[in-house]
Every structure is written in C-alpha cells, then in structure tokens.
Amino acid sequence: MQEFDKKEFIKNVEEYIGVFFRRPIEDATKQQVYQGVAYTVKNMIIDDWLETHKAYEEQDLKTVYYLSMEFLVGRALGNMITNLKADSSIREVLEELGYDLENIEDEEPDAALGNGGLGRLAACFLDSLSTLGYPAYGCGIRYKYGMFEQRIENGYQVEVPDNWLKNGNPFEIKRSEYATTIKFGGYVRMIRDEFGNDRFIQEDYQSVRAIPYDMPILGYGNHVVNTLRIWDAEAIDTFNLDSFDKGEYQKAVEQQNLARTICEVLYPNDNHIAGKELRLKQQYFFVSASIQRAVAKYMEAHEDIHKLYEKVVFQLNDTHPTVTVPELMRILLDDYYLGWEEAWEITSKTCAYTNHTIMSEALEKWPIDLFKKLLPRIYQIVEEINRRFIMQILSEYPSEAKKIEKMAILYDGQVRMANLAIVGSFSVNGVAKLHTEILMKQELKDFYEMFPWKFNNKTNGITQRRFLLHGNPLLASWITGKIGDGWITDLSQMEKLLPYIEDEQSRKEFMEIKYKNKVRLAAYIKEKNGIIVNPDSIFDVQVKRLHEYKRQLLNILHVMYLYNQLKSNPEMEFYPRTFIFGAKASAGYERAKAIIKLINSVAEVVNNDETIQDKIKIIFIENYRVSNAEIIFAAADVSEQISTASKEASGTGNMKFMLNGALTLGTLDGANVEIVEEAGAENVFLFGLHSDEVIEYEQHGGYSPRELYNSDKDMKRVVDQLVDGTYSTDKSLFATLYDSLLAGRGGEPADRYFILKDFKSYLEAQKEVEKAYLKKESWARAAMRNTAKCGKFSSDRTIEEYVRDIWHLNKVHL
Numbered sequence: 001m002q003e004f005d006k007k008e009f010i011k012n013v014e015e016y017i018g019v020f021f022r023r024p025i026e027d028a029t030k031q032q033v034y035q036g037v038a039y040t041v042k043n044m045i046i047d048d049w050l051e052t053h054k055a056y057e058e059q060d061l062k063t064v065y066y067l068s069m070e071f072l073v074g075r076a077l078g079n080m081i082t083n084l085k086a087d088s089s090i091r092e093v094l095e096e097l098g099y100d101l102e103n104i105e106d107e108e109p110d111a112a113l114g115n116g117g118l119g120r121l122a123a124c125f126l127d128s129l130s131t132l133g134y135p136a137y138g139c140g141i142r143y144k145y146g147m148f149e150q151r152i153e154n155g156y157q158v159e160v161p162d163n164w165l166k167n168g169n170p171f172e173i174k175r176s177e178y179a180t181t182i183k184f185g186g187y188v189r190m191i192r193d194e195f196g197n198d199r200f201i202q203e204d205y206q207s208v209r210a211i212p213y214d215m216p217i218l219g220y221g222n223h224v225v226n227t228l229r230i231w232d233a234e235a236i237d238t239f240n241l242d243s244f245d246k247g248e249y250q251k252a253v254e255q256q257n258l259a260r261t262i263c264e265v266l267y268p269n270d271n272h273i274a275g276k277e278l279r280l281k282q283q284y285f286f287v288s289a290s291i292q293r294a295v296a297k298y299m300e301a302h303e304d305i306h307k308l309y310e311k312v313v314f315q316l317n318d319t320h321p322t323v324t325v326p327e328l329m330r331i332l333l334d335d336y337y338l339g340w341e342e343a344w345e346i347t348s349k350t351c352a353y354t355n356h357t358i359m360s361e362a363l364e365k366w367p368i369d370l371f372k373k374l375l376p377r378i379y380q381i382v383e384e385i386n387r388r389f390i391m392q393i394l395s396e397y398p399s400e401a402k403k404i405e406k407m408a409i410l411y412d413g414q415v416r417m418a419n420l421a422i423v424g425s426f427s428v429n430g431v432a433k434l435h436t437e438i439l440m441k442q443e444l445k446d447f448y449e450m451f452p453w454k455f456n457n458k459t460n461g462i463t464q465r466r467f468l469l470h471g472n473p474l475l476a477s478w479i480t481g482k483i484g485d486g487w488i489t490d491l492s493q494m495e496k497l498l499p500y501i502e503d504e505q506s507r508k509e510f511m512e513i514k515y516k517n518k519v520r521l522a523a524y525i526k527e528k529n530g531i532i533v534n535p536d537s538i539f540d541v542q543v544k545r546l547h548e549y550k551r552q553l554l555n556i557l558h559v560m561y562l563y564n565q566l567k568s569n570p571e572m573e574f575y576p577r578t579f580i581f582g583a584k585a586s587a588g589y590e591r592a593k594a595i596i597k598l599i600n601s602v603a604e605v606v607n608n609d610e611t612i613q614d615k616i617k618i619i620f621i622e623n624y625r626v627s628n629a630e631i632i633f634a635a636a637d638v639s640e641q642i643s644t645a646s647k648e649a650s651g652t653g654n655m656k657f658m659l660n661g662a663l664t665l666g667t668l669d670g671a672n673v674e675i676v677e678e679a680g681a682e683n684v685f686l687f688g689l690h691s692d693e694v695i696e697y698e699q700h701g702g703y704s705p706r707e708l709y710n711s712d713k714d715m716k717r718v719v720d721q722l723v724d725g726t727y728s729t730d731k732s733l734f735a736t737l738y739d740s741l742l743a744g745r746g747g748e749p750a751d752r753y754f755i756l757k758d759f760k761s762y763l764e765a766q767k768e769v770e771k772a773y774l775k776k777e778s779w780a781r782a783a784m785r786n787t788a789k790c791g792k793f794s795s796d797r798t799i800e801e802y803v804r805d806i807w808h809l810n811k812v813h814l
C-alpha cells in the first residue's frame, strides 16, 4: 500500500472504466464508476495481500481456518476504504469527479452470504483477525444467490432471488490452481494392498470440481490482508465422446446437474434446520475442499503430518461444518495411511466446535440412510468413531444405559452432528456466559461431565470498525475528538468517555448527533416507505431475523395495546413513539410470515388514524441487511432485545445498539446479561421471566395462558383483536397467531414462548422507557454510559480470547 496518490487513483479509475466499459468517466453510469473505484481499491491492497502471505510462510505461523456455511460480510468497498484509512482522500477525489462516496457505495450489492447473527459473527471475526494480525482463512460457499431480497407487497413478505453477482464481484479472485475434486455417492470397496493393509476405495461415485474464489480481508491500518475463500462448483468433464461410448450419458448429465445445483442458493433458515439432502451436499462440498487444501498447504511446508495441529486449527461455526471431523480422518487414514489412533489424536487436536443454540429445531440430525448413501466412506468412519465412543461410555458408566441413548452419535436412525462435533473436538464453546452455563448444566450436561476440559465460553462481539466508524461517522469523529482514535482498535478505551458524561455540553453534543442520525434514518424511511416520521419521537427499534422466540409478536401486541389506550383516552399523557421493525422470515415459516403481515396491518391502521395525531408510527423496513443496519443502529433510542429467556444464545444486534448509544429494553437472555453487567442495571430496562424459570416451566409442559388471558382485560382485548377484524377483514388471517398463544398445536404447548406470561412485565418496562425518555438529562447520561461501557463487546476481545484459550496463534510481523 503506497501513499495515497490522487492523480494515480483517478488515472486508475478512468483506465478501468475505459477498459471494461469503453467509456470516458464523464459518460459512465454510477455502477460503472463504482466498479472502477472498487477495482482501483482492490489494486491498492493486492501487494499487501501477497506480502502478508509471504510473511506467514516465512514466519511459519499457525493458521486458523474458520469454517462456516455463512459469511454475512455485507458491502466491501466502504469497509476497505475505512480500513485503508483512505476515507477522506477518496471522498475528496470523488467529489472532484462530481460523485458522493455514499452514493457510489450504494451501487454495491450486499454480499448476503448468511442469514443473520451466525453469519455476521463470522464476518466480524474475519475483520478482527486481520486487524489483530493473526493468520486466518474464512472458508465457505460462493452461493450464486445469497439471502433473498425481501419485498413487502400488500403487507406480505415476497422473496426475490438475490442475484448479487450479476455485475461481477470486483473483490474476488478465482484461484483455479487450487481446484480439488469432491466425491459423492457410489460405494466403498476394500482391498488389501501389497503390504497387507486394508485400503478403502470409493467407486462409481459422482464428482464435482471445487474452485475457490478469494476475497481479501483487510486489517485496519496495518497492511495485513487475510482471505475469505469461498468455493464454487464446476462439472468435472464437459461431455466427451468417451462417456457416450461407454453409455455413461446419464452419469455425465447427473454430474453436470450436481455441479450446477450445489452452490446455487443459501438456505434461508435461521436457527432452524430443514434437513434437505442438498444442504448436506453443500456441507461436505465446502468442508472437503477446505480441509483437503489446508492439509496440502501444510504439507507443502512441513514434513510430519502428525504435527498438523501445531500449525493448523479448524474452528467449526456451529455443527454445519461437522463433517470436518470424519473428513480429516479420511484424509489421514486413506491418503496418508495412518492408523486409527494416530489419526484420531491429530483430528481431535485440530478441530474445535462453537455451539450457537440450544433450540431443538436447530440441532442438526441427518437420517442415516441419506448420510450413508451420499457419503459412504465418511459414514464408515462415523460408525467407527461412534463404536469407539460407545465403548468409552460403557467403560466409564457401566451401569448407566441412558447415557448411550443421550450421547451416542448414531441413534434412532440418525447421525447427531452436535454429538459428533463434541466428541471430535478439543474445545466446545458457547457464545455468551448464560448460554455456556445452560450448555454445561442442562443441554450438554452429560458431555460436560465426561469432558469438562473441553468446555469454555467465548462471549460474542462485533467490529466497531463497521458498526461505528463506518456506520456512524458523526459519532465516530466526535468520539475521536474527545478521546483520540485508540478506540478503533481497542474498544476498552471508550471508557475514557466516562468523564464527559458529567459535562453538559458533551451530553448535548452526543444527543445532537443522535438526533442527526434519526434525521438520516427518517430520510431513508421517507424514501423507502413514503412515511414521514418525527425525529423528536422515541425511535424504538427491533431489527433481527423474524422468529417466534425473538418475540416480535410481543412487541406488536404492546403497540396494539398502546393504540387501544390512546383511542379510549385521547388526552392521556403520551410521548410520541416510532416503532421500527426490520426482519426477514424464512420462506417456509408460516407463523413468522403471519407476524410480518400483522405488523404491516397494524401499521396501516395506526399510521392512518388521524385521531391519534401521529403519536404512534409503525415502520417496517424492507429487506433488512448489513448495509441498512448500519444506518438503523446509529439512529436508535431503544434497542428491543426481548427474546424468551434461555432462547437467544448471545445476540449481537444488542451490542451494535449499545455501541451506538441506544438503551436496551430486554430480558435476561444471552449477552443481555453481560450488557447489564457492563452498563449497570440502572441503564437497562429489564423485564420478564428468567431463564431458569422458563426452563422450569418447560420441564413441566408449559403453563396455562388461558387463565392469564381471562383475568387481564387489556391482554384479552389485544389477543382478541387478532381475530375480530380490527386489523383485517379476513378474520382468519391471524388465527394461527391467536392459536399459538392460546391453544398450541400438535403436542406443542400453548404460548410456547411465554409472550402472554411476560406481557404485563413488558408493558411496565415500556412505561418506564417513556418516563425515562422524558428526563432528557438522565437519558443522555444513560445513552453515553452505554457507549462508554461497550468495550467488552468488540469482536477484537472475543478473538483475543479464542487465540488465548483455543487457537494459540501468533501475530505476524510485517
């Protein structure tokens, strides 16, 4: 990375536009200018990318491979410019050319290769790894269609394919030289080789070629560039006469189709497993490609495969990449001819597993038949891992038959991926204190008793470079003006803001910035929704995936309640409120989609009721994603983190809000618990059941919402309004939600997520929010304290803990 040279930059942009589009820059479209700028910026870091990897090799550094089905990286250009520290120079140049940097950034589609929190975590981790100077690869899939684009039509979610690559991707480089072959299906033949060893040969399989595309991940101001390597599939052979001759026409077509479908689309389920065969193919495809390449790379520079774990660690982001364990075993057994014990020792010292949920519908299980048919050799290995593990259980717990039922990897016709991941890893971590405690005491108790040393907590984090420095430039530069720019790479320095809380002028400035960010969001809403919102109102925000456990339904029921109050008592004291929602629902998740429709139906009625004088506005932001998230967090007053206690493993949205000076309204769930510890309980609005209470109820089959409903007039009224035509002429439209609260279905308890149980407590907490907002001075103090005390929630801190406790990496010297 040379010193920024304005003339050179312009020359490069013009050259690209000339070569690619045969146009002078004056005639180029905005998209073409974006492409020119993007290629130029990529060029600025190419040398650093090469240098970084040369340094890794020379210093023979251990590397973490972060294996993840999802990387929700969002847009790259703005982030790269930020991390190059070239923001003001490039902004200036573009202004001279008559463009505004934000407008050019808006030309880039989000790389939405993820659903929500899990995928965004992977993206934040990559940013931190580079910024901290640790050698790392992100390994994933180059989905042709990422997370669908959400449109709201007539209040309903409509899914539109996200063809994010249609204009190409300026930041990727195809690395055909690292292509590898991945085999599916067929059968395994055992032969005895000339030394008398058993060899396993997969035959009559279908195969695809895995081709990596590399994207640079630039550290902040340090010239370190790591790689996000995402794999695409290509057919091995195009039709050749040979195949026709041998009558293998059918097989050739099948291989073509396999290659075409495997990387086609990201499954849009968040915290829910659909169990589709193609999904298992995707998992094995990217895992096998990544592991083969990692082992080959290690062997290019080292002699002894037995010491693989000294230089390589595989971190499994949830159970999705768990086939890493048997795949590494396969390579060691079948390609390196190791014995089982030595292969197992290497494997179980190289793999580490992160658990992201305790919700049963998210626990991955594959039918044995399907698994065996698709991955015959891998299945054999899993069988042997299972056989040996059961022997171990029997010897440690000879009189406890139940242990096998609970802990076996193969059970009841299924392959249980979490069990395989735990047995095959040296580390098992949860993602927030509370979550890890629940894992150890409840969900994974038996495993914890057997392998206590494996278990550890790594509370999630977020990168302040994207969610403050890039997303909230006004606040970022104000903070830098007060305390210097050390916070950009050391978020604990935000505590230096604490003294300014006592300074009236500083409080005023802080809240003025919040106001300006609310004006910016209001403009976005005006443009996208055609609705005018009042920036003086409280911006009360819930943005995250739509899921019953996240309880957007509780939020909108409260809005319905407030509306009832205002209607029956127009003169009541009421501070204006703007309720902002953003959420995608998985395409097949009926109740989630009904909740989106409900929010929009309530919005339609309330927003257009002149009698309430704009005291309540309800906004549903279409197509919530990383790029608009940045604008939303900056503008929030209230952060809704209202999941049923015990269900949200960590949450990371909660941290992004806190960073931007919003006050949390939440349950004691996930990382909210730690936010309370940091910010102080007096600066957070807490309500609802605690996790142990929820778990207690669940162990007794739930509770009886009917009694609550019958005894609380206000609650009964809003629940009845779901089916009495208040918000829809079709009274059956929301019946599924009404039933979920009062009736349950198919063995599922009524109000499984304790919405009515927590309703009253939530109303009271919301009342407190309003009272607190009226006291402008103390609200400003609390908002500033949240920002000042968010240091713990940087993904830099999280990564340092992974490095210290799990990965044991060293920093590169450049």
Ligand SMILES: *Cc1c(COP(=O)(O)O)cnc(C)c1O
Residues within 6 Å of the ligand: 115, 116, 117, 118, 120, 543, 544, 545, 624, 625, 626, 629, 650, 651, 652, 653, 654, 656
């Ligand atoms: C942070 C983030 C999430 C995760 O939000 P939670 O509130 O933790 O569920 C999801 N989607 C996007 C776009 C995000 O930036």
